Amino acid sequence: MRIAILDDYQNVALSLADWDSLNANTTVFTEYLGTDDDTICRVLEPFDVIVAMRERTPLTATRLQRLPNLRLLVSTGMRNSSIDLEAARSRNITVCGTNGSPTAAAEHTWALIMAAARRLDVELFSSAKPRAAGHPWQQTLGMGLHGKTLGIYGLGRLGSQVARLGQAFGMKVIAYSRNLTSEKAIEVGAELVGEKDLFTRSDVLSIHLKHSERTTNIIGRQQLGLMKPSSVLVNTSRSAIIERQGLIDSLHAGTPRLAAVDVFDNEPLPVNDALLSAPGVIATPHLGYVTEDQYRLFYADAVEAIKSWRDGNPVRVLG
Template sequence: MKPNVYITRKLPLPVVEKIKEVCEVRMWDEEDIPVPKEVLEKEIENVDGLYCLLTESIDKELLSKANNLKVISNMAVGYNNIDVDAASGKGILVTNTPGVLTETTADLTFALMMAAGRRLVEASDYLKAGKWKTWSPMMLTGQDMYGATLGIIGLGRIGESVAKRAKGFDMDVLYYNRSRKKEAEEELGIHYRDLETLLKESDFVCVLTPYTPETENLIGKEQLALMKSSAVLVNTARGGIVNEGDLYHALKSGEIFAAGLDVFKEEPISLDHPLLTLPNVVVLPHIGSASKKTRMNMANLAADNLLQGVERKTPKHLVNKHVIEEGLSY
C-alpha cells in the first residue's frame, strides 16, 4: 500500500509525477493562493508525508491533529514556519532545501544593492511619469558600488557568494557572524568586525543571517543610527530581522540613504505599509530564489526529502537529526 502525502501548493507536473510513482498524492491546486488552514487541518490527519512552503504555519496545534505523519518537507532553506520542537516530540522528520538557491539568491542580493544604491526603480518611475525634461548634473544621483565597503551580516553560503561577487567590484568586504570564519577570511580576503563597527564602516549592509529568536529585530533604531547617512541596507534573509518601523523612520528622515527588501515580517506585505510610500526603498515579493532552474531544483530536492522520509530512509537534508539519532522517529 502506497504512503499518503499532501502537497500544499500546485507544483510543476514532473515533480508531482515523481512523487506519484511512490505515493498516493493529494494536492492543493491553487498556484497563487495558500491552502486554507481548515483544509490543511483536515488533510494532515492521516497523511504520512507533508510537502509544504514557507506560507504554511505548521505549528503545535496543527501537528496535534497528525496521526501518521512521518516527514514534513519544506521547500525552502528556512524553516521558521515549522514548530520543529513539536514535530520532534512526535517523531516527525523535518527537512529543508539548502544549497540549491545559494547563487541565485546571491545574484538577487547584488541586484538589490545596485537597484537601491543607484536609484534604478525611482529613475524608471521618473521617466515613465514624464518628469525627464533634460540632462542635469545631479539628477537622480546615487551611491557608487565600485570601491565601496560592503558589510555582510551572516556569512553562510549566500554571504560567501555575495562576498565573491563584491570582489569583482573591488569592494572592501567586512562581515559579522556568530563565529569567525578564518578560512573564509583568507580565501576571500574579507575582514571580521563586530556588528557595531561593521555598521559604522560599511557603505552597503547586506542582511543574510537566519531568522532566530536571537536575530529578531537585530537591526533596529540603535543599529540604524550607527550607519552612514549615505549607506544602503539590503535584506534578502527573512523579515523580522530588520525592524520595519525603525527602518521606515531612518529612510524617511535621511538617516540612511536607501534600502532594498525582498522579505518582510508579514508576507505578503500590506499595500498600506508605510515603507511602500518611500521613493528610496526597492521592494520585491520574496523572489530571492526565483529563477526557473533554481525553483525546479528546490522542488525536486523537497520531493526527494519527502520520499526518503515516507520510505523510512534518512533524508539528505534533515533539520532535526536527533530524531533519527535518538530513535524517536516512527
C-alpha cells in the first residue's frame, strides 16, 4: 500500500502519529503541488491512499478520474468542499474524514481581532523589526474593545464561540444571517439585527458563514461601504464569501479601516498578490486550524481511518 500525505508544509506529519503501524510505503509532500492537473495527476498516480490537508489541494472529478490506483481518500476534518464526493463514489473511492478541534478557529479569530485592535502588525518588535535597528517606539493608537459592538455574520458553532468571547471583553454582540432567529441569537447573548444594521453598527465584524454557491461573493462593495471608517473586518471563514476586488476597493476608500484575514482565493498566497498591497490589511497564512493539538488529532485519526478501511470497516465516511 502506497500512501501520499499532501501539503505537510511544516514537515510534521510523521512525528505526530504512528504511521509505522501501517507497514506501508508513505510519502510526505511538504511543498504545494500547484494547480496544474497534469503535474498533480502524474505525481499522485502511483498512490493507493491520499491524505489531504483540508482544502489545500482540491481533488476534483477531473483529477480523480486520472488516479486509477486511488482507493482511499482521507481528508482532515469532516467537511471538504474541494473533494468531489460524487466522483469519488462513482470510482469506488472511499472518502473518510477526521475529528478536529472545536475551538482552534475561534481562538485564531480572536488573535486577529486583538492584533487589529492594538495594531500589532505595526507595533510588534521582532527579528525583522528590532528596536535596536530604529523601529519607532509607539506609532499607533489602539482601539479598546470594551463597550464596542462586535458583529457576527453567521452565528453557528464558530460564530457563537466568537460571540461569547466578545462578551467576556465587555462588547455588545449583534448578529445576522439569513436563517438566524431571535431565539438562537439570545441563546448566545446576541441581538438579532438586519444585514444593513450589522454592517453600519459593527466596530468589529467577524465572518463565520459556510461557503456555498449562495454565499459566494455575498459581501461586496455595497455592504463594506456601510462600515464605519474606524471599523475592523475579520475573515477566518472562506475568502470567496467576500468579493475580492470589492474588498480591495473598499480598503482603499477607507471603509473598513482594517481587514484581518486568514483565508485567500489562492493559497499559498502569491507574494505579489494585490490584497497585500491594499491599505489596512493584516494577513496570516490560513492558520485558523494550524495547531499542534489539532494536527495530532488529524493525523492520528487519518492513521485510524486507513487501518479501519484496510480491515474492511471504514470509519467517518463522508458523503
